Amino acid sequence: MTALLTDVTVAEDRIRPHVRHTPVLRTEVAGRPVVLKLEHLQRTGSFKLRGALNALMSGERPQRVVTASGGNHGIGVATAAAILDLPATVYVPGTVPPDKARRIEAAGARLVRAGRTYAEAAAAARAAAAEPGAQYVEAYDDPVVIAGQATVAAEIVRDVPDVDTIAVAAGGGGLAAGTALGGDGRLTVAVEPERCNSLNAAFAAGEPVDAEVESIAASALGATRVGLAAFAVLSSHPVHSVLVRDDEILAARDRLWDEFRLAVEPAAAASFAAWLAGRVPGDLPCLVLCGANATWTP
Numbered sequence: 001m002t003a004l005l006t007d008v009t010v011a012e013d014r015i016r017p018h019v020r021h022t023p024v025l026r027t028e029v030a031g032r033p034v035v036l037k038l039e040h041l042q043r044t045g046s047f048k049l050r051g052a053l054n055a056l057m058s059g060e061r062p063q064r065v066v067t068a069s070g071g072n073h074g075i076g077v078a079t080a081a082a083i084l085d086l087p088a089t090v091y092v093p094g095t096v097p098p099d100k101a102r103r104i105e106a107a108g109a110r111l112v113r114a115g116r117t118y119a120e121a122a123a124a125a126r127a128a129a130a131e132p133g134a135q136y137v138e139a140y141d142d143p144v145v146i147a148g149q150a151t152v153a154a155e156i157v158r159d160v161p162d163v164d165t166i167a168v169a170a171g172g173g174g175l176a177a178g179t180a181l182g183g184d185g186r187l188t189v190a191v192e193p194e195r196c197n198s199l200n201a202a203f204a205a206g207e208p209v210d211a212e213v214e215s216i217a218a219s220a221l222g223a224t225r226v227g228l229a230a231f232a233v234l235s236s237h238p239v240h241s242v243l244v245r246d247d248e249i250l251a252a253r254d255r256l257w258d259e260f261r262l263a264v265e266p267a268a269a270a271s272f273a274a275w276l277a278g279r280v281p282g283d284l285p286c287l288v289l290c291g292a293n294a295t296w297t298p
Contacts, residue, residue: 007143007144007147007150007181008147008150008151008154008178008181008182009154010147011050011054011144011147011148011150011151012151012154014053014054014057014058015050015053015054015057015148015151018043018049018053018080018083019042019043019049019050019053019151020041020042020043021155022037022038022039022041022042022152022155023038023041024036024037024038024156024159024160024286025038025260026160027260029259029276033283033284034275034284034285034286034287035156035160035163035284035285035286035287036260036262036272036286036287036289037152037155037156037166037286037287037288037289038262038289039152039268039288039289039290039291040262040263040264040265040268040289040290040291040292041292043079044072044075044076044079044103044107044293045072045075045103045291045292045293046072046075046076046220046268046290046291046292046293047076047149047152047175047288047290047291048072048073048075048076048077048139048291049075049076049079049080050076050148050149050151050152051076051140051142051144051145051146051147051148051149051174051178052067052073052076052077052079052080052137052145052148053080053083053084053148054144054145054147054148055080055135055137055138055142055144055145055148056077056080056081056084056086056135056137057084058144059135061084061086062086062133062134062135063086063087063132063133063134064086064087064088064089064133064134064135065077065080065081065086065087065088065089065134065135065137066088066089066090066091066125066128066129066134066135066136066137067088067089067090067091067125067136067137067138067139068090068091068092068114068118068121068122068124068125068126068139069090069091069092069096069104069118069121069139070092070093070095070096070100070118070218070219070220070222071092071096071097071100071101071103071104071219071220071293072100072219072220072291072293073137073139073140074090074092074100074104074109074111075100075103075104075107075293077090077109077137078090078104078105078107078108078109079107079108080137081108081109082107082108082109087110088108088109088110089109089110089111089112089125089128090104090109090110090111090112090125091112091113091114091121091122091124091125091128092104092111092112092113092114092121093113093114093115093116093117093118093120093121094113094115094116095116095117095218095219096113096219097219097293097294099293099294099295100219100293100294103293112124112125117213117222117224118213118222118223118224119224122139138227139172139174139223140171140172140173140174140175140177140223140227140230141172141173141174141227141228141229141230142174142227142229143229145174146174146177146178146181146229146230146233147178147181148178149174149175149177149178149179150177150178150179150181150182151178151182152175152178152179152182152288152290153166153178153179153180153181153182153183153184153186154182156182156183156286156288157182157183157184157186160284160286162284163186163282163284163285163286164186164187164282164283164284164285165186165187165188165189165280165281165282165284165285165286166179166183166186166187166188166189166285166286166288167188167189167190167191167242167271167274167275167280167285167286167287167288168188168189168190168191168271168288168290169190169191169192169217169220169221169267169268169270169271169288169290170190170191170192170198170199170221170226170241171192171196171198171220171221171222171223171267172198172223172225172226172227172230173190173198173199173223173226173227173230173231173234174227174230175288175290176188176190176199176230176234176239177227177229177230177231177233177234179288180233180234180237180238180239181233181237185238186238187238187239187240187281187282188234188237188238188239188240189239189240189242189271189274189279189280189281189285190234190239190240190241190242191242191243191244191270191271191273191274191279191280192221192241192242192243192244192270193215193216193217193218193221193243193244193245193246193249193270194215194243194244194245194246195212195213195214195215195246196211196212196213196214196215196217196218196221196222197211197212197243198210198211198223198224198225198226199226199231199234199241200241200243201226202225202226202231203235203241207231208225208226208227208228208231209225210224210225211224211225215246215249215266216246216249216250216266217246217249217265217266217267217270219267219294220265220266220267220268220290220291220293221267221270240281242274242279242280244270244273244274244277244279246266248273248274248276248277249266249267249269249270249273250266250269251273251276252269252270252272252273252276253265253266253268253269253272253296254298255272255276256269256272256289257298258298262289263292263296263298264289264291264292265291265292265293265294266294267290267291268288268289268290268291268292269289271287271288271289271290272287272289275287
């Protein structure tokens, strides 16, 4: 445990020059106190930059970078590679939202469409990364990436120490595992769509298993199977798995705009949806709004 916390501290020091320390909003909704971590204001529009930078800065400098992504991770890796002056190639499934594909290319990476699912895109990316000089950056199943994502929770703990629960959206489990590591013993609530629930399925089975991927938030949370490294952390820390419906996610997204003028993508509203539904315990929970890479009209 101490070694893992040291990894988080090292990650914070390593990536600090390149990321934003995102703000928190302490507020009330319907008389209930809550804290919102505005991570959607991070460079690239999501938390993914943190893990990508930590991965690329933690070892020997590669000649080029390769990854696979449903969108946000690809934007993060493309931006991290640009910061470090490295060429990057991002493989995406054919279902990638156009706006996320555009942002990957705008960050300077070469975009390659491969297959229909994230798993198919990842298989193609791994084959390309097998060539000498390439580094494959995992989206979530890597302790170094997880340590980078843990810096979100580390900021929360320092900024609002009386927070007792931290709720995050979960896909492959990288942010949720990072929250468990960086949360200093606080309960992590991992929120998933009902039909896009690889972590919930893994908890039920006792190990990572394939799960259905069908949700309005699938481009960000559409991992078929939770990562082994992430599951090892999540199954050994205080974690509560919660499911929400797509209509609850969209209603929460709209309410964030209506009440606070916060524009987030569906995945980022999942934690707020769970809290609105009474599924997030705690006297003062913090809800991480993890991304904003979707175009929509309020």
